[in-house]
Amino acid sequence: MTTNRSIRRVPPWRGLVLAVALAGAALAGSGALAAGKASTADHGKFKELQQSFASGPEVTKACLICHTEAAKQVHSTKHWSWEFLNPATDQKLGKKNVINNFCISVPSNYPFCTSCHVGYGWKDANFDFTAEENVDCLVCHDTTGSYRKLPGLAGHPPYQDTEIPPGSGKFAKAVDLTKVAQKVGRTSRDTCGACHFFGGGGDGVKHGDMDSSLAAPDRELDVHMDATGLDFTCGTCHRTSSHDVPGSRYTPVARDTEGAHIPGRQDDSLPATCPACHGQAPHKGGGHAAKLNDHTDVVACQTCHIPQIARGGVATKMSWDWSTAGQMGPDGKPMLKKDEAGRVIYDSKKGDFVLGENVVPEYRWFNGEVTYTLLGDKVDKSEGVTRINRLGGSAEDGKSLIWPMKVFVGVQPYDPVNRTLVTPHTAGNDDTAYWKNFGWEKAIKTGMQVSGSAFSGQVDFVRTEMSWPITHMVAPKENAVRCGECHMKGGRLENIGGVYIPGRDANPLIDLFGWLMAGGALLGALVHGGLRIVRRNG
Amino acid sequence: MERIYIFKRFERFWHWSQALLIILMMVTGFEIHGTYTLLGYGDASELHTSAAWALIALWVFAIFWHFTTGEWRQYIPTTENLVAMLRYYMSGIFTHAAHPFRLTQLRKHNPLQRLAYLGVKLMINPLIWLSGLAYLYYNEINAVGFGLELGVVALVHTIGAFLMLAFLVVHVYVITTGHTWSSHLKAMITGWEEIEDPQQGAKS
Numbered sequence: 001m002t003t004n005r006s007i008r009r010v011p012p013w014r015g016l017v018l019a020v021a022l023a024g025a026a027l028a029g030s031g032a033l034a035a036g037k038a039s040t041a042d043h044g045k046f047k048e049l050q051q052s053f054a055s056g057p058e059v060t061k062a063c064l065i066c067h068t069e070a071a072k073q074v075h076s077t078k079h080w081s082w083e084f085l086n087p088a089t090d091q092k093l094g095k096k097n098v099i100n101n102f103c104i105s106v107p108s109n110y111p112f113c114t115s116c117h118v119g120y121g122w123k124d125a126n127f128d129f130t131a132e133e134n135v136d137c138l139v140c141h142d143t144t145g146s147y148r149k150l151p152g153l154a155g156h157p158p159y160q161d162t163e164i165p166p167g168s169g170k171f172a173k174a175v176d177l178t179k180v181a182q183k184v185g186r187t188s189r190d191t192c193g194a195c196h197f198f199g200g201g202g203d204g205v206k207h208g209d210m211d212s213s214l215a216a217p218d219r220e221l222d223v224h225m226d227a228t229g230l231d232f233t234c235g236t237c238h239r240t241s242s243h244d245v246p247g248s249r250y251t252p253v254a255r256d257t258e259g260a261h262i263p264g265r266q267d268d269s270l271p272a273t274c275p276a277c278h279g280q281a282p283h284k285g286g287g288h289a290a291k292l293n294d295h296t297d298v299v300a301c302q303t304c305h306i307p308q309i310a311r312g313g314v315a316t317k318m319s320w321d322w323s324t325a326g327q328m329g330p331d332g333k334p335m336l337k338k339d340e341a342g343r344v345i346y347d348s349k350k351g352d353f354v355l356g357e358n359v360v361p362e363y364r365w366f367n368g369e370v371t372y373t374l375l376g377d378k379v380d381k382s383e384g385v386t387r388i389n390r391l392g393g394s395a396e397d398g399k400s401l402i403w404p405m406k407v408f409v410g411v412q413p414y415d416p417v418n419r420t421l422v423t424p425h426t427a428g429n430d431d432t433a434y435w436k437n438f439g440w441e442k443a444i445k446t447g448m449q450v451s452g453s454a455f456s457g458q459v460d461f462v463r464t465e466m467s468w469p470i471t472h473m474v475a476p477k478e479n480a481v482r483c484g485e486c487h488m489k490g491g492r493l494e495n496i497g498g499v500y501i502p503g504r505d506a507n508p509l510i511d512l513f514g515w516l517m518a519g520g521a522l523l524g525a526l527v528h529g530g531l532r533i534v535r536r537n538g
Numbered sequence: 539m540e541r542i543y544i545f546k547r548f549e550r551f552w553h554w555s556q557a558l559l560i561i562l563m564m565v566t567g568f569e570i571h572g573t574y575t576l577l578g579y580g581d582a583s584e585l586h587t588s589a590a591w592a593l594i595a596l597w598v599f600a601i602f603w604h605f606t607t608g609e610w611r612q613y614i615p616t617t618e619n620l621v622a623m624l625r626y627y628m629s630g631i632f633t634h635a636a637h638p639f640r641l642t643q644l645r646k647h648n649p650l651q652r653l654a655y656l657g658v659k660l661m662i663n664p665l666i667w668l669s670g671l672a673y674l675y676y677n678e679i680n681a682v683g684f685g686l687e688l689g690v691v692a693l694v695h696t697i698g699a700f701l702m703l704a705f706l707v708v709h710v711y712v713i714t715t716g717h718t719w720s721s722h723l724k725a726m727i728t729g730w731e732e733i734e735d736p737q738q739g740a741k742s
Binding site: 287288291293294297482483484487488489499500502503504506507510511513514515517518520521522524525528529531532535536 | 569570571572575578579583584588627631632633634676677687688689692693697699700703707708710711714
């Protein structure tokens with residue numbers, strides 16, 4: 001699960017995906033290549049792209065000759081700034097600012113984290129966010145599957161064959177920029193997935209509902225993205241406007257009360273919600289369907305239609321205990337421990353992991369409001385659990401629905417004197433990087449300096465929790481959560497309050513009186529009948 | 539011994555279909571309520587709803603039949619013989635006393651039955667049906683601004699179900715109190731009730 005290992009995992013996945021996609025396309029006669037066919041431009045014929053490029057920014061300059069506004073558009077998005085101001089809470093969020101309980105934080109680890117930035121060269125806080133040529137067009141628009149960026153290169157692809165990790169004897173081939181540039185096209189599950197499937201340091205680690213199995217899913221895994229069926233890409237729902245991708249972790253739409261959006265009729269917008277296409281009464285027909293539609297005032301579509309997460313054969317991380325990191329193997333060197341399935345469950349660099357597949361989500365009322373515990377916010381260890389993010393919502397606020405969540409548990413370093421979470425310097429080859437020297441004090445001191453925050457020099461660990469609303473891996477209807485899984489005592493919604501759930505809730509007093517009454521009637525009948533028999537015989 | 543034709547064909551059909559549907563709704567209803575797991579919640583609730591619609595349809599016919607045939611008069615409450623009936627069930631029945639009520643085609647229910655059935659028709663059924671329809675159309679009703687609480691709807695429906703269950707228990711037992719243990723049951727199946735010859739007095 002280290003960043004290094006995630007890199008080693010990319011090529012086989014890419015190869016497999018491409019093979020599957022090509023096979024699918026060949027069989028169906030359409031499919032994965034359809035997007036390319038729909039284009040009105042063959043970029044291979046553009047003179048600007050018929051040259052050898054020495055770097056990514058050079059390619060971008062060529063792109064911008066025609067796509068004059070593209071870089072400016074990208075500049076205004078979260079994909080570029082990694083910054084987001086939540087207007088509801090005034091919290092300054094975005095990857096750059098939030099702390100999580102996976103790899104913890106970006107500052108001081110830029111060259112590694114920014115291998116997933118849509119730009120080139122963000123290696124420290126001095127990065128020029130106004131430079132247009134630093135926008136990486138290819139990472140989203142590559143259609144060859146050969147373009148990739150390596151951790152440690154600050155968002156650049158390898159320009160020559162690069163040994164990764166150094167000394168491993170494994171080489172990442174230099175990217176053929178000319179070929180990639182001449183074959184650009186629409187975004188795909190592969191291009192979005194190159195970052196979003198691998199969030200948190202490896203395949204499926206972070207989200208649980210997004211991993212490499214979605215590159216070419218079958219119908220059972222994702223009814224919309226089904227590679228041989230509807231074949232949606234990410235962009236089908238997250239339909240961009242001026243390079244801005246709708247859908248947000250920071251201000252998600254928890255309850256879309258509008259009807260289906262019909263492009264060209266009402267408006268052209270397409271929020272990335274289920275009702276945006278399906279409307280508020282998605283189940284067609286009377287009777288049972290109507291009863292299901294009744295649920296949409298309380299239950300998010302995802303709650304029934306995503307029965308489990310991590311269903312595609314890729315495990316997701318359910319907990320990460322940093323406090324056990326730093327134990328060395330018998331040879332005194334960092335080690336890995338694996339489970340029977342060969343998945344890493346201990347890494348000297350990172351500590352202990354718990355992995356899960358086919359995980360039943362937890363359920364919460366959620367209204368779309370998310371508040372983060374940010375650097376500098378006071379943490380109280382005596383509370384037991386520090387919530388990295390707090391989700392707003394209740395049965396009463398009229399804005400909430402019951403949502404499925406992946407609740408990720410962490411044990412991570414904090415400063416017991418200042419009582420704050422910390423931003424350790426983990427990645428890098430320098431003397432203070434935790435993954436090289438295994439010293440928390442040094443790593444946190446460096447990290448906190450880069451973050452511009454005070455550090456007392458003391459390190460303790462605090463238990464944290466982070467909730468991830470689940471919205472991908474939508475199963476076909478026949479695999480939706482069955483009625484009885486919630487409508488029973490001890491069911492999925494056992495801990496959901498504020499709503500009467502038949503099968504789970506009953507008034508114990510009424511039940512008591514009811515059974516006493518019915519039982520009394522039975523007893524009376526038995527006594528009466530018994531007496532009749534006795535008297536008759538007697 | 540005398541045999542009189544008490545229950546007409548439609549009445550018997552109506553009675554037994556209703557009995558079947560009500561028992562089905564009891565079984566499925568208490569599963570929906572969470573009392574036990576038998577069919578699974580989804581199937582139980584679908585069956586419950588289907589049975590409810592069937593029962594409503596049946597009742598529309600039954601009400602029509604009652605009014606066109608005048609049979610509705612069978613449920614007009616009366617105090618005549620009421621105390622005698624109570625006394626019979628409480629003591630006379632044990633001493634083989636004469637049944638205080640003389641069955642005829644125009645008076646096929648004794649005064650206690652009249653009261654009980656009227657109670658079912660005017661109290662328990664409407665309670666169950668109105669709350670059941672509110673349960674079914676909960677969202678639509680609230681959409682027009684009623685502000686129903688599902689928990690309250692369910693509570694009322696549950697109370698109705700328990701009342702119906704208690705009625706059913708007593709009703710089934712009272713079947714055995716005829717001229718013989720099974721004469722009432724036979725009457726409800728064949729339409730013909732055997733009644734004791736009043737001149738001969740009590741004899742088993």
